[in-house]
Amino acid sequence: MLSTEFTRRFGVQHPLIQAGMAEAGPDIVLAVCGAGALGSLGTIGKTPDQVAGEIAAVRTGTSGPFAVNVVTFDWAPFASRLLDVALEAGAPVVTLSFGDPLPGLARCRAAGVQTIVQAQDSETALAAIAGGADLVIAQGNEAGGHTGRRGTLNFAAEVIEAAGETPVGVAGGIATGRAMAGVLAMGAAAAVVGTRFKATVEFPAPQSQKEEIVAAGGADTLYDTINDEAYSMVWPRGITGRVIRNSFTEKWEGRHAELQEAVAAAGQPYGFVRQLFQAGTTVNWGGESASLVKAVQPAAEVVAEIVREAEGHLRAAAALLALPSGAR
Ligand SMILES: Cc1cc2nc3c(=O)[nH]c(=O)nc-3n(C[C@H](O)[C@H](O)[C@H](O)COP(=O)(O)O)c2cc1C
Structure with a gap:
């Protein structure tokens, strides 16, 4: 049984968080929460009604805590409304990520909602700590999906040293109990896992994407603006998306101008990514930890395995600290 400031503050059994991921719906959240970790509902690209419905579905399925992930900048349709929806629908925990978290953090605190801020740089992490976040996640560059430029370990160490009483979660490259033990040993209060939970039975992604994650090695990802150009998305400075290499990256890497023309010709919203999908490929958000994902598994099995490891x-x-024989 691992007890940390995260498990105590948030009333969660294990110091393990299923990362906020855009597509994550009620099934994965309920499976993760049911297994004793913190599940996170994704919201990017969903309508306010959809998000309200999904929060209601999770609330029906569990009386325990779960998180709703909201991005704090405005590119997606409805993005500016989704925090309102999360608060109105009674999300027990809100995770804010990307951009300036402070206005959202103040609103969550005023509403009495526990708030996690996922930070990609020191300035944001320090602002979130000073602003009273209940947990700050240091997200490293190895992460799947959108992330900043800092390597996970050094960034996490820096945030933990600066955090004082604020518990810190670490995201980016953690897929197994070995890395979870590493970040807990360095003083983190929770490990945050995304890519491995994408490759679970309950995650609403095409089976082909899950299989690409299982097949990928650690070098088979691409951190590059083509991933966002395909969606016509503009993210805050310093934030870029990481995907698993597949036929999309093979065809378009380095061809920015042509890609932008193809996206414009396909029309909006997301006409180009729809065309890709119909042609049998996708933009597969995922990180370097894919190298440690060996199979598509039920989420509860993943939680149990990571925690046990x-x-x-x-x-x-701890045994490394044992006294030499004969010493007292
Ligand atoms: C498929 C996918 C979608 C993601 N979508 C979001 C998102 O909507 N909001 C967010 O804050 N982070 C998002 N992320 C980043 C995760 O919150 C997390 O930082 C990352 O997955 C951790 O690294 P890992 O993938 O190596 O476990 C996403 C990551 C993945 C893999």
Whole structure:
């Protein structure tokens, strides 16, 4: 049993968070929460009605905590409304990510909602700590989906050192209990896992994307603006999307101008990505930790496996401190 400031503050059994991921719906959230970790509902690209409906569905399925992930800049249709919807629908925890978290953080705190801020740079992490976030996630560049430029370990160490009483979660490259044990040993209060949970039975992504994650090695990802250009998305400075390499990246890497023309010709919203999908390929958001994902599994099995492994590695690490025989 691993007890941290995160498990105590948030009333969650394990110091493990299923990362906010745009597509994540009620099934994955309920499976993760049911297994004793914190599930997170995604909202990017969903309508306010859809988000309200999904929050209601999760609330029906569990009386425990779960998070709703909201991005704090305005590119997607309805993005500016989604925090209102999350608060009105009674989300127990809100995770804010990308852009300036402070206005959203103040609104969540005023509403009495526990708030997590996922930060990609030191300035944002420090602002979130000073602004009273209940947990700050240091998200490293290895992460799947959108992320900043900092490497996970050094960025996490910096945020943990600066955080004082604020618990810190670490995201980016964690798929197994070995890495979870590593970040807990360095002082984190929770491990945040995205890519591995995308490759679960309950995650609403095409089976082909899950299989690409299972097949990918750590070098088979691409952190590049073509991933956003395909969607016509403009993210805050310093934030770029990481995907699993597949036939989309093979065809378009380095061909920015041609890609932008093809996207414009396909029309909006998301005409180009629809065409890709019909042609049998997708933009597959995923990170370097794909190298550690060996199978598509039920989410509860993933939670149990990661936690069990982390406990084993922490026990082994504690044994390193054993006194030499004969010493007292
Ligand atoms: C498929 C996918 C979608 C994501 N969508 C979001 C999102 O909507 N909002 C967000 O804050 N982060 C998003 N992320 C980033 C995750 O919150 C998290 O930081 C990341 O997955 C952690 O790294 P890992 O993939 O190596 O586990 C996404 C990541 C993935 C893999």
